[in-house]
Amino acid sequence: xxxxxxxxxxxxxxxxxxxxxxxxxxxxxxxxxxxxxxxxxxxxxxxxxxxxxxxxxxxxxxxxxxxxxxxxxxxxxxxxxxxxxxxxxxxxxxxxxxxxxxxxxxxxxxxxxxxxxxxxxxxxxxxxxxxxxxxxxxxxxxxxxxxxxxxxxxxxxxxxxxxxxxxxxxxxxxxxxxxxxxxxxxxxxxxxxxxxxxxxxxxxxxxxxxxxxxxxxxxxxxxxxxxxxxxxxxxxxxxxxxxxxxxxxxxxxxxxxxxxxxxxxxxxxxxxxxxxxxxxxxxxxxxxxxxxxxxxxxxxxxxxxxxxxxxxxxxxxxxxxxxxxxxxxxxxx
Numbered sequence: 001x002x003x004x005x006x007x008x009x010x011x012x013x014x015x016x017x018x019x020x021x022x023x024x025x026x027x028x029x030x031x032x033x034x035x036x037x038x039x040x041x042x043x044x045x046x047x048x049x050x051x052x053x054x055x056x057x058x059x060x061x062x063x064x065x066x067x068x069x070x071x072x073x074x075x076x077x078x079x080x081x082x083x084x085x086x087x088x089x090x091x092x093x094x095x096x097x098x099x100x101x102x103x104x105x106x107x108x109x110x111x112x113x114x115x116x117x118x119x120x121x122x123x124x125x126x127x128x129x130x131x132x133x134x135x136x137x138x139x140x141x142x143x144x145x146x147x148x149x150x151x152x153x154x155x156x157x158x159x160x161x162x163x164x165x166x167x168x169x170x171x172x173x174x175x176x177x178x179x180x181x182x183x184x185x186x187x188x189x190x191x192x193x194x195x196x197x198x199x200x201x202x203x204x205x206x207x208x209x210x211x212x213x214x215x216x217x218x219x220x221x222x223x224x225x226x227x228x229x230x231x232x233x234x235x236x237x238x239x240x241x242x243x244x245x246x247x248x249x250x251x252x253x254x255x256x257x258x259x260x261x262x263x264x265x266x267x268x269x270x271x272x273x274x275x276x277x278x279x280x281x282x283x284x285x286x287x288x289x290x291x292x293x294x295x296x297x298x299x300x301x302x303x304x305x306x307x308x309x310x311x312x313x314x315x316x317x318x319x320x321x322x323x324x325x326x327x328x329x330x331x332x333x
Contacts, residue, residue: 003038003039003040004038005036005038006037006039007037008034008035008036009035009037009049011034015060015111016035018103018105018108018111019031019035019060019113020035022103023058026102027054027056027058028056029054031052031053032053034052035049035051035052036052037049038050045061045063045067045068046059046061047059047062048116056116058113058115060111060112060113061081061111061112061113062108062109062111063075063078063110063112077110077234078104080233080234080235080237081112081233082101082112083236085099085101086101087156087210087236088152088230088236090155091151092152093151095144095147095148095225095228096147096151096152097117097228097229098229098233099116101113102114102115117229117231118223119222120221120222121217121218121219121222122141122218122220122222123217125137125138125217126217126255127255130255130259135269139269142276143226143272144222144226144227144228145220145222145228146273146274146277146279147228147276147280148220148226148228148230149212149244149245149277150277150281153210153211153241153244156209156210158207158209159207161205161206161207161208162203162206167243167298167301168198170301171304172194174308177305178305181321186321189325190324193328193329197297197328202290203240203294203297206240209238209239209240209241210236210238211237211239211241212230212236213233213235213243214232214233214235215245215251217248217255218232240298241291242291242298245274245277245291246295246296246301246302247298247302248273250298250299250301250305251302252266252270253270253302253303253323254303254306256269257320257323263323277291297327297328299324300325300327300328301324303320303321303324303327304321304324307320307324
């Protein structure tokens, strides 16, 4: 994670006192020369704080901000990420990491402070692989991500079956967000597809697992070999494991489609990612088939989610909607 320099934190700011007294001493820092502040490009109010004397850094995420001012709702979001980090850290191993919580301060705009982690984000890796025609780079990192997600999912699996109604509610929400780009007939077709998938037995039959909940490329950092660090667990919840793997598939589709204009360019990488994920099951072929049965629904939901973004041009957003419907149709339950 990198940021752009904003200045120095004022010693009179209550945040300065909190970081100096409660957070930086955990890293062996006393902040005697002050604290630098760096902004990040994420959608949330996330900042990097650096002790000037040692260059040691921490990350602070404010759940209450100008964009999200709700006091009670922000506390719910803080609690969810706090629990998600603690639970994800229970299931990690030597290759997999989730940033350690250093502190939380509910009164300072619902602040959560975690350790700073370095690495290259997956979105950067994807664009570098496309630009440099380095398929091997991306295949290798998708293998690492598949290993990470499969480990977390399998270790957190519980006997309870998936409640697919929650996924349908999420689909309805992203569909509503993309609806201004649709005709009335298109909207009705998507609603009909959703009903059809809700009646498809495989969508209900797997076990619930702990999902990341926002498995977008910017939320994973990669180091050497199979090392993966995950962060931004605000939306972690128990659901179908394909909520995460389908999100990754949809993001790959989007990145390649936008960068190359070729809607088929991502398919070898999606297939590789899902095949590598399936290798962490006793019957790889059976697991792969089961996952692929369910991926189109979650891939389509991801494309609709991305299509809501106004910074994309209208023609491309409509193309994402078209591809979402094709995905839902491709494997009609």
